[in-house]
Amino acid sequence: MSETLQTTANTATATAASDADLLDQTVSAVREAGSALRERFGDVVRYETREELMRALAVNDDAALDILRPRLTSLRPEAGWVEDELDGGALPAGEWWVVDPAEGNVNHLHALPEWAVTATLVRENLPVLTVVHLPLTGETYTALTGGGAHVDGRPLRVSPTADLGLGIVATSQARPDEDEEVVRRVGSSITAMLSGALVVRTAVPATLHLVNVAAGRIDAFWQFAGARADLLPGALLVTEAGGRISDAEGRPWTPQSDSFLAAAPGVHAEAVATLSR
DSSP, rough: OOHHHHHHHHHHHHHHHHHHHHHHHHHHHHHHHHHHHHHHSSSSSOOOHHHHHHHHHHHHHHHHHHHHHHHHHHHHHEEEEOOTTOOOOOSSSSSEEEEEEEEEEHHHHTTTTEEEEEEEEEETTTEEEEEEETTTTTTEEEEETTEEEEEETOOOOOOOOOOGGEEEEEOOOOOHHHHHHHHHHHHHHHHHHHSSSSSSEEEEOOHHHHHHHTTTSSSSEESSSSOOOHHHHHHHHHHHHOOOOEEETTSSSOOOOSEEEOOOOOHHHHHHHHHHH
C-alpha cells in the first residue's frame, strides 16, 4: 500500500473511531436530557390559547436544552447548532448538531407516551451519527454511518415484507399551520395507502415511526415537507438497518426534498407507486 493510501486509510479509521466514541458520549447526554423530561411527565398540561401552548412547549424544550447544548457543544466545539428544530433545507458546510429536545412535545404535554429526545451530528449535510432516546421505555436507538443501527446495543434490521398489501405503513400529519397544498397531498396519500396497505397509522412524531421502520415493526413511512430534526435521525437509522430512503417519487432524498419515504426494500417500489396515484 502506498504511503498516501496508508495515510488515507489511517485517517478514515481514526475518524470512525472518533465518531464511535462521540456516539457513546452523545448517548449519555441525550439520556440525561430524557431523564429531565421524564420527571416533568405526568398530568395533562392545560392551555387556553396558542400563546399558552407555545410557552408550555418552550418550557419542555428548555429543560432538555439546558443539558444538551453545553454537553454536545463541549464534545464538538466547532460544530454549529441548529436553533430551530422546525427548520428544513440544506445546512452550510461543516458540522452541525441537529437536535430535537422534545420530539413529540405536544404528546408530552397531553400525557401521551409517544415522545423522545434526539440528537444528530450532520457533517457536510450528511448525518453521521444519531441518538433517539425514549425516556418512558428506556430504549435508546443509535446509528453510526457504516456502523449499523442498534437499540440498546442490539442490531436493527428492516422488515423482509415484499407485499405492501400485507404491510403496516405510517405517516405524520401536516402541522397546524402547514401549507394548504401539503395538507391536500397528505390527505390524498392516506387515501391511496388505505387501498394499498394492510394498515395505515397516522400520528406524530415522525421519528417514532422511523425507529419502527428500522426495527422492522413498520414496513414504510412517508411524509410531505418536514423538518431536518424530524427526518435526519430516522433516515440514518433506516439506512443503517438496511432500508431505502427516497422522496415520495423514488428520487434520492435530501433535506431540500419536498417529500420523504423510508421503506423496507421489498415494498419501496410499491409504496412509491401507491403514493404517485
